[in-house]
Amino acid sequence: MKYLTEYRDPVVAKALLARIKSSASRRWVLMEVCGGQTHTIVKQGLDELLEDAVEMIHGPGCPVCVTPLEQIDKALHIAARPDVIFTSFGDMLRVPGSDCDLLQVRARGGQVRIVYSPLDAVELARKNPDRQVVFFAVGFETTAPANAMAVWRARQLGVHNFSVLVSHVTVPPAMCAMLDAPDNRVQGFLAAGHVCTIMGWTEYEPIAAKYRVPIVVTGFEPLDILEGIWLAVAQLESGRHEVENQYVRAVRRDGTVPARNLVEEVFQLVDRKWRGIGEIPRSGLGLRAEYADFDAEIRFGLTDFTQEESGECRAGDVLRGQLKPFQCPAFGTRCTPEHPLGAPMVSSEGACAAYYNYGRFRQAHVATGTTP
Amino acid sequence: MCLGIPGRVVDIRDDQGLAMGTVDFGGIRREVCLAYVAGDIRPDDYVVVHVGFAISKVDEVEARRTFEVLREMSQLEELEWMREVADRSLDPLGGPAA
Numbered sequence: 401m402k403y404l405t406e407y408r409d410p411v412v413a414k415a416l417l418a419r420i421k422s423s424a425s426r427r428w429v430l431m432e433v434c435g436g437q438t439h440t441i442v443k444q445g446l447d448e449l450l451e452d453a454v455e456m457i458h459g460p461g462c463p464v465c466v467t468p469l470e471q472i473d474k475a476l477h478i479a480a481r482p483d484v485i486f487t488s489f490g491d492m493l494r495v496p497g498s499d500c501d502l503l504q505v506r507a508r509g510g511q512v513r514i515v516y517s518p519l520d521a522v523e524l525a526r527k528n529p530d531r532q533v534v535f536f537a538v539g540f541e542t543t544a545p546a547n548a549m550a551v552w553r554a555r556q557l558g559v560h561n562f563s564v565l566v567s568h569v570t571v572p573p574a575m576c577a578m579l580d581a582p583d584n585r586v587q588g589f590l591a592a593g594h595v596c597t598i599m600g601w602t603e604y605e606p607i608a609a610k611y612r613v614p615i616v617v618t619g620f621e622p623l624d625i626l627e628g629i630w631l632a633v634a635q636l637e638s639g640r641h642e643v644e645n646q647y648v649r650a651v652r653r654d655g656t657v658p659a660r661n662l663v664e665e666v667f668q669l670v671d672r673k674w675r676g677i678g679e680i681p682r683s684g685l686g687l688r689a690e691y692a693d694f695d696a697e698i699r700f701g702l703t704d705f706t707q708e709e710s711g712e713c714r715a716g717d718v719l720r721g722q723l724k725p726f727q728c729p730a731f732g733t734r735c736t737p738e739h740p741l742g743a744p745m746v747s748s749e750g751a752c753a754a755y756y757n758y759g760r761f762r763q764a765h766v767a768t769g770t771t772p
Numbered sequence: 773m774c775l776g777i778p779g780r781v782v783d784i785r786d787d788q789g790l791a792m793g794t795v796d797f798g799g800i801r802r803e804v805c806l807a808y809v810a811g812d813i814r815p816d817d818y819v820v821v822h823v824g825f826a827i828s829k830v831d832e833v834e835a836r837r838t839f840e841v842l843r844e845m846s847q848l849e850e851l852e853w854m855r856e857v858a859d860r861s862l863d864p865l866g867g868p869a870a
Contacts, residue, residue, distance in 0.1 A: 436775050463773050489823065491773065517824025519805060542774035545808060546825040553790065594774040597820070597828050620775070649834050650820060656827055659808040749773060
């Protein structure tokens with residue numbers, strides 16, 4: 401526990417907090433785009449400790465939360481087939497589709513399995529040659545190399561009863577979409593540490609320059625986040641807009657090149673809908689034509705399926721920072737982690753679930769300019 | 773979802789052309805794909821693992837510290853999955869759904 405104690409030394413935290421507060425000449429608005437960071441910020445109350453100096457907007461940093469309704473419905477359709485074993489990371493099972501979720505499909509007899517690694521799904525396909533095994537390939541750039549490897553491996557080993565339902569998203573286009581919005585309030589970003597472990601930070605450099613916003617690659621532990629905020633505030637106070645790396649121990653400028661190469665081999669950029677936000681051009685990854693044999697949407701005839709979102713979930717307003725979770729009329733009443741209306745209440749990394757789980761039903765100072 | 777868990781590489785081997793290995797996470801051992809860091813690691817090195825893939829090498833001090841912080845924060849959900857599904861996910865259809 402020695403290092404934990406050192407790392408959580410309250411003296412260090414207090415010093416960083418004091419430095420941020422004393423240097424902020426106004427209240428700056430920063431966005432984190434990482435569900436792990438959102439979880440830490442809300443759990444530790446970092447945003448409340450800093451509320452006079454910094455407003456934190458919890459951006460679309462949870463891949464579970466931004467998976468569009470139509471991809472969930474496709475998953476439900478495939479998982480209900482008697483010839484299919486549907487595999488997924490565990491946190492997708494409770495995301496509500498139009499009619500039900502994957503857990504309910506399983507309760508009705510569907511073969512829905514949680515896998516830890518996408519390679520486990522390939523292995524499951526090898527051991528069940530008379531079944532179609534489908535893996536729900538979701539995630540940001542951190543997860544894309546793992547999912548790309550599963551597809552590459554299936555082809556290498558000739559596992560033709562394996563396919564993937566792809567709903568991959570990438571962070572930089574979402575940041576640009578936030579900045580392009582006419583009602584944008586974001587003045588700086590914490591970039592997601594493990595996304596950058598894979599990708600490095602070169603693609604953030606043109607964003608920082610074009611929009612004149614600081615972007616700080618940041619880890620997900622409390623002191624990481626405080627240091628990331630400090631670096632961003634220091635840039636804002638001095639009028640700089642650069643990409644900086646707080647998460648030095650895990651991130652290099654070019655990322656993890658072998659992982660990037662396999663992602664490039666298997667996937668290509670595609671337009672992608674984000675739940676609650678809408679379609680963002682070239683913001684997702686889809687299989688390249690050479691790997692179309694492993695595309696579950698083609699295999700099960702779902703390429704033309706679309707589903708519009710509706711209902712009272714205001715996830716889009718939360719993800720764009722226009723609404724704090726507790727300002728949503730459904731928060732904590734008609735929408736709870738047990739009965740979620742939308743994905744941000746499902747995942748422990750979703751802003752709504754984090755606010756709910758840590759008792760944030762209101763806030764002493766609501767952001768200036770934020771309308772309920 | 774993008775959380776990574778640090779662990780110690782126990783062994784490295786070739787599985788039909790793919791670098792795989794055993795990684796020890798504070799006592800729980802799991803098969804991990806090492807393909808993305810293969811040129812850079814040896815047994816007893818520490819790696820950050822995300823959904824069964826090593827995504828970067830870290831030093832031991834850093835690995836222990838991060839692991840303790842994660843445990844303290846009760847954010848080892850990935851580790852819980854590992855515990856739950858490590859033995860079951862590869863079962864044929866007769867096995868319990870994880």
